[in-house]
Amino acid sequence: MLFSRLDGARVPIILLASLVSSAANSSIFFATDIPEEQRRLMEADLETLTRVSLDRSDEKLKDLFRIPEISNDALQEWLESRVKYVVAKDFYVWDHLYKSPTEVIYPPIKLGVPLVKYLPPIPNTSTRSIMAMMKNVGGGIYSSGRSVNHAYLVSIPGLEKKVSVVSPRVGIVQVGEGLFAVRPKTSSLPVGSVVFSYYRMGILFHEARHSDGNGESLLFSHSSCPPGHDYEGHFACDFNLNGPYTIGAQFFKNLLTACRDCSKIEKSVLKVLVLDAASRIIRVAPRFTLEDSMKLTSRRKHVFSCYQKEELDQKHGPLKDGLCTEAALESSRSEIREIYKKGLANLLIPAPLVARVLDPAPEMLVAKEK
Amino acid sequence: MNRTLLRVAIFIIILGSVVFLIPNKFVTPVVPSTSDSEQPQVNISSNGARLLSPSPTLQESASDELQILVRRAGDALPRRGQAQGEGDQDSHHAPQSVMMAAERIGQLVEHIELHPGRKPQAVEFFVECAGADQVLASVRALCYHELETIARDTGLSLDEDRFSRIPSSIRELSDALGE
Ligand SMILES: [Zn+2]
Numbered sequence: 001m002l003f004s005r006l007d008g009a010r011v012p013i014i015l016l017a018s019l020v021s022s023a024a025n026s027s028i029f030f031a032t033d034i035p036e037e038q039r040r041l042m043e044a045d046l047e048t049l050t051r052v053s054l055d056r057s058d059e060k061l062k063d064l065f066r067i068p069e070i071s072n073d074a075l076q077e078w079l080e081s082r083v084k085y086v087v088a089k090d091f092y093v094w095d096h097l098y099k100s101p102t103e104v105i106y107p108p109i110k111l112g113v114p115l116v117k118y119l120p121p122i123p124n125t126s127t128r129s130i131m132a133m134m135k136n137v138g139g140g141i142y143s144s145g146r147s148v149n150h151a152y153l154v155s156i157p158g159l160e161k162k163v164s165v166v167s168p169r170v171g172i173v174q175v176g177e178g179l180f181a182v183r184p185k186t187s188s189l190p191v192g193s194v195v196f197s198y199y200r201m202g203i204l205f206h207e208a209r210h211s212d213g214n215g216e217s218l219l220f221s222h223s224s225c226p227p228g229h230d231y232e233g234h235f236a237c238d239f240n241l242n243g244p245y246t247i248g249a250q251f252f253k254n255l256l257t258a259c260r261d262c263s264k265i266e267k268s269v270l271k272v273l274v275l276d277a278a279s280r281i282i283r284v285a286p287r288f289t290l291e292d293s294m295k296l297t298s299r300r301k302h303v304f305s306c307y308q309k310e311e312l313d314q315k316h317g318p319l320k321d322g323l324c325t326e327a328a329l330e331s332s333r334s335e336i337r338e339i340y341k342k343g344l345a346n347l348l349i350p351a352p353l354v355a356r357v358l359d360p361a362p363e364m365l366v367a368k369e370k
Numbered sequence: 371m372n373r374t375l376l377r378v379a380i381f382i383i384i385l386g387s388v389v390f391l392i393p394n395k396f397v398t399p400v401v402p403s404t405s406d407s408e409q410p411q412v413n414i415s416s417n418g419a420r421l422l423s424p425s426p427t428l429q430e431s432a433s434d435e436l437q438i439l440v441r442r443a444g445d446a447l448p449r450r451g452q453a454q455g456e457g458d459q460d461s462h463h464a465p466q467s468v469m470m471a472a473e474r475i476g477q478l479v480e481h482i483e484l485h486p487g488r489k490p491q492a493v494e495f496f497v498e499c500a501g502a503d504q505v506l507a508s509v510r511a512l513c514y515h516e517l518e519t520i521a522r523d524t525g526l527s528l529d530e531d532r533f534s535r536i537p538s539s540i541r542e543l544s545d546a547l548g549e
Contacts, residue, residue, distance in 0.1 A: 133460045176460065184466040188473060203463055222462075230450050230506045234461040249546060256547075264483065268476025269469055271515065271547055275508040276464035278546035 025050050027080050031087045032158030038180055042086065045197045045204070049076055052198075055257040061250045064242055066360070070254070082208035084171035085138070085156050085163065091174055093137055093154075098162060100151035103368040109215065132176030133203050136210035139168045139219040151365060167364040168219055169211045179203060194262065195269045198255050202248045202273060209244040214363035220244055226282060227337040237280045240358045249277035286343025287350035296339050299332040436488045439481050440495045443474040447505045464508070471509045475499075479516055489520050496520070501535040510536075511543035518544065 026046040030039045049072060055061075056070045067074040138154075142165050145152045153162035154172065163170060182199045183191060213220050217240070225237040238245045256262075256270040288296060306324035322328060344352050448467035482492045499505060499513035514536055521528050 131460060133463050178460045178463075182466075182469075184470045184473075186470060188477070199464075199469075206463075230508075231461050236461045253547070263476070264480035265473050265476035268472045268479060268512065272468055272472035272508055272512050273464055274546055275511045275515075275543060276468055279507045279511070279543055 026076070028083055029085045029156070029159065031085065031091065031156050033090075034086065034088045034175065038175060041180065042175070042200070045200050046076075048194070048197050049079070049201055052194075052255065053258040053260065055254045058250070058254045058257070061254050064246060064250055079205060079208050082169060082171050082211035083173050083204060085159075085173070087137065087156060087172060087174045089132075089174065089176050091137070091157075093141060096155045097141065098153040098155070100153050100164060102151060104149070104151045104166075104365045105368050106146050106149060106365045107214065107363045131178035131181065132174075133178040133182075134176055134207050135174045136172070136207045136219070137174045138165065138170035138172030139210045141165045141172070142168045142170060143219060146365075167362050168213060169362040169364075171208075171211050173204070173207050189265060189269070193266060194259065195266045195273075198252065198270065199273060202251050202277075205251045206244040206248040206277075209247045209360075212360040212362055214359060214361055217358035217360065218363065220358070220360075223282065223285075225280065226285070227333070227340045229282075230279065237282050239282045239285050239353075239355050241281070241283075241355050242357045242360065243281075245277045245280040249274050249281070252277065281355070283355045284344060285353045285355070286340050287346065287352055288339065288343045289346075289350070292339045292342060296336060299336050299339075302332045303329060303336070433488065433491075436478075436481055436485070436491055439474070439478045440491070443471070443478050443495065444499075446471045446474040447499060447502065447509060449504050450506060468506060468508055471506075472512060475509075475512055475516065482520075486523075489524060493517065493520055493526065497532060497536070500540055501537075507540060507543055510540045511546070514540050515544040515547050 026043070028046065030042070051072060054070050054072065054075070058070055062068075062070055065075070065078050067078055141152050141154060145165055152165045154165060154170075155162050156172070163172070179200055183189070183193075183196045189195065209220050211219075220238070220240070220243040222235045222244070223237050223239040224233055224235050225231040229237065231237065240246075252270055252273040256267060256274060259267065259270065262270065302323075306329055309324050346352065446467070448465070448471055478492060478495070482489050496513045496517040500510045500517060502510065517533075518528065520526060
């Protein structure tokens with residue numbers, strides 16, 4: 001039932017593809033409220049993907065993508081089975097969600113490797129708005145539906161039928177302003193340099209991986225980066241060997257190897273994109289004794305409450321004096337780092353965890369039989 | 371302004387000598403004092419330069435250009451913490467400061483390809499950069515990668531003492547660019 005509805009929603013996409021909102025050779029549907037300039041840029045990127053030189057001998061990329069051969073068609077197909085709709089930056093998900101009348105059953109939650117959360121993420125302050133690059137909102141909707149045990153339908157501007165969210169592969173990504181500002185203002189490279197297009201494509205491939213997974217690997221969610229990492233505390237790292245950052249790193253590396261027309265400067269930028277993504281792949285994670293684990297929780301709570309100090313002060317009255325001074329915070333942070341180090345070095349039980357390849361097969365809900 | 375001039379002068383003196391650079395020297399000036407308009411104009415495009423055969427005068431100007439490129443690359447090195455809160459950017463992907471640093475390093479690489487005799491001076495920069503704790507790992511690994519390339523081309527051994535402060539984590543990260 002639900003599936004036919006999903007199929008129904010895909011039909012107009014194919015029809016519309018040739019008319020308005022899809023790139024010439026791509027089946028990805030662009031919501032009609034995406035500014036034309038942004039749509040054109042993304043269409044040009046997708047067009048580039050159809051003809052860009054690739055390193056066809058890249059076995060790692062082949063294994064990672066689980067494709068029979070490296071070709072433009074294969075990469076495009078991989079992408080399009082994970083990214084199907086692009087919505088505008090102002091798309092507010094909850095305004096577009098409808099509960100499906102069909103009763104559904106989600107696959108059971110498998111217990112597996114927990115997400116490694118070393119530190120709470122640094123919350124955005126009210127004055128700071130992040131220029132997001134791109135978000136896989138489809139995965140989030142699937143996951144929300146899962147938590148309340150019903151299926152959602154999503155309305156996408158320009159699509160007549162609502163899209164059924166029956167799997168993380170629903171493939172709805174939302175663009176952010178950051179995606180259209182990847183070129184630094186002081187860059188010496190021309191606006192049309194291939195590296196900026198490659199960078200945006202890499203982001204798209206990264207988001208595509210968030211459409212995969214089941215159980216423990218569902219959505220290939222990021223872990224927070226560990227103490228001492230450049231992005232310490234941000235959910236901007238992967239604790240696995242085939243997540244979005246591995247996809248990005250290998251994709252950029254392939255383009256770097258294949259780009260014969262790239263200048264030294266362009267190659268240098270591509271190299272750093274490989275390295276930035278690779279630096280976010282965490283290969284070993286600590287495990288803690290019960291005592292350390294409790295200490296860690298308490299220190300994390302301290303840091304987190306200070307991050308939210310303003311809000312908490314308003315709610316519960318001012319926190320004790322000196323609790324959130326830089327010295328007090330640093331003391332908690334350094335204890336967290338110490339416990340982390342100990343957890344990594346622990347040669348007894350529990351031994352540190354080693355990152356592994358996770359199952360990318362997407363889970364799917366089924367309609368309950370009446 | 372005076373401080374900037376002083377810094378430039380000190381830098382040039384140090385670069386010209388064989389003396390090692392003080393650790394983290396490149397790391398201090400992170401605030402974008404790198405405004406392009408402030409810098410001496412460098413013809414980054416190599417197209418013209420490629421046609422020239424090296425004469426003593428040109429070698430001198432290449433040396434000046436190298437110093438400028440090294441300084442610009444040094445000024446562009448992004449510090450840790452800077453990236454975490456880089457204005458309004460998404461920490462999910464490479465920040466612009468990382469891209470800019472890579473561009474500047476690319477300009478330097480382009481220059482030493484044209485003037486291989488200048489590689490030893492560039493080595494000093496790459497060692498400093500790769501060993502600088504305060505610089506983001508991705509950029510340090512890029513510097514180490516370029517250092518390895520020079521070592522391969524020139525027979526330089528990376529086992530020398532002066533390279534020992536480049537941690538294994540940075541060397542391993544740079545492997546992401548290898549096979
Ligand atoms: Zn992601």
